[in-house]
Amino acid sequence: MMDTIKQSVEQLFDNDWWSNTGISLLKILLIIVIGRLLVWIAHKSINKVVLEQLNVRHALQQRRITTIGKLLNNIVSYSTYFIVALLVLSELGISLGPLLAGAGIVGIAIGFGAQSLVKDVITGFFIVLEDQFAVGDTISTGKFKGRVEVIGLRTTRIVNEQGEMHIIPNNLITEITNFSLLPAHITIDMPIAYQGNLREIMHTVRQCAQSIKHEKLLSSIEVLGLQQFDKDEIVMRVTAQSEAAYKDEVTRYMNEQFKLTLEQHGLQMNEEIKEAKG
Template identity: 25%
Template sequence: MILKEFGTWVATSGVRVVIIIILALVGIKSVSIISSRLGGLLTKQRVDEEDKKRADTLSSVVRHLLNVVVFLVAFMMLLDQFGVEIGPILAAAGIVGLAVGFGAQNLVKDVINGFFILLEDQIRIGDWIDIAGKSGLVERVNLKMTILRDMAGNVHYIPNGNIEVVTNMTKEFSHYVFEIGVAYREDTDEVVEVMKQVDEEIRNDDAFKSDIIAPLEILGVDKFADSAVIIKARTKTKPIKQWRIGREYNRRLKKAFDAKGIEIPFPHRTVYFGVGKDGTAEPLRLKNEESGNGNSD
């Protein structure tokens, strides 16, 4: 009798269970394919890098939400096939959900904050941001949390409810700010000309010119430090390319300064012995105690 009832269930509800599971798997796979193709379509229509990052971010969030919906629908249908009444479960779930809601305010805060972050396009996958005291590249963002990977490779999971201020360093374009210190004896006009020459070299270099949006902007003599005159400048680059351009500029500028004899100050101490009335001073002679030879320095 039991075997007969089981066989009847397999022939009816059992078949439906298999069909539901197959349809759920197909649905999840279809969601993944559609979201990927939708992201690709948006990328083709809008070749701008900023739109591509936004499309990737939104497609990732939509994919996860639809997967949850497919799973819940399939789960409810399976319960029905096993003879479990769904109505009382839904009613109980509503009561439990209300009770849990009072104790899950942080989760609700995360979701609401995440919704507005995505709606206002504050963060996209591939951005370099600073949030909640952590900096890094956005690897994933959803309604609940934002995941960053910093320069050292550490992964930070930050609940969206903890995000109060978002500093996005790669939104539409980036700037690399230079603070170049030179000795007080140097001609600042000459230094500025050398800086412009180095900038022109980089902008004409095939390896770097595609990442640079505008020529170097010389902001001028910014301040007089203890041992240096600080000249401030900045260069405008494509998002997240500012550090690459900045490092190359610093490397070339150091070589150019060396070639021109322009001094870059470093911590040192100058000993002053005074001068004669004619403005000259006797050279300081250092004696090597081992050899007894005098050397002028």
């Protein structure tokens, strides 16, 4: 014990020890700075390529390009910092051979003992890479349907209309229906009491359709015309397209505007306006 303390005290006054230690610290600092610089340059290059691609790609492809750009940035960062860590350990005098061999054995053990985790990560990677869905999309997978809150490499979180959050392991996501990639189609049937003037009714409905504006509408409202009729009522059908996530909101707004307009023109509704089922 005393010999160890004596040796440590002697090292404090050993110029060669201080010189070697200073050089090692400078090397470690230089390795870290160079690593950070390489990461910065790589990120700048990747972001520049991503921005260039965003300017020339279709809107549906922009989200995928952005996601891939972030993924590449993460891969570059993790790879570079891993190499930096190995170089620093080597500079500290730690032998990397046994360390890498031990890491390999641990990796094999984890591979056998955590196959489900590996499947989750691989599936999550391909979800991001293939842009199957993104945060904010409304999707259905298995018995779950809702808005995507978080996409991780291991789990995906979905919030349904009741506010319940479902945390789903990625390897269980085998079939996906994405309701947000394409515009939602809205079809509304309006049963109107028939009073013997079809032209007036059609004119009123068309006027209302032209006047309805909503920021989430992606197309003008089209009046398809007479869908059904009998001696007491006629059914007028209108269609439109909206952003998928706002389909219900836009449908309610259209219902309200049509009902108010028809009432202003003295046209009575036989029942509440309802979204057509077919």
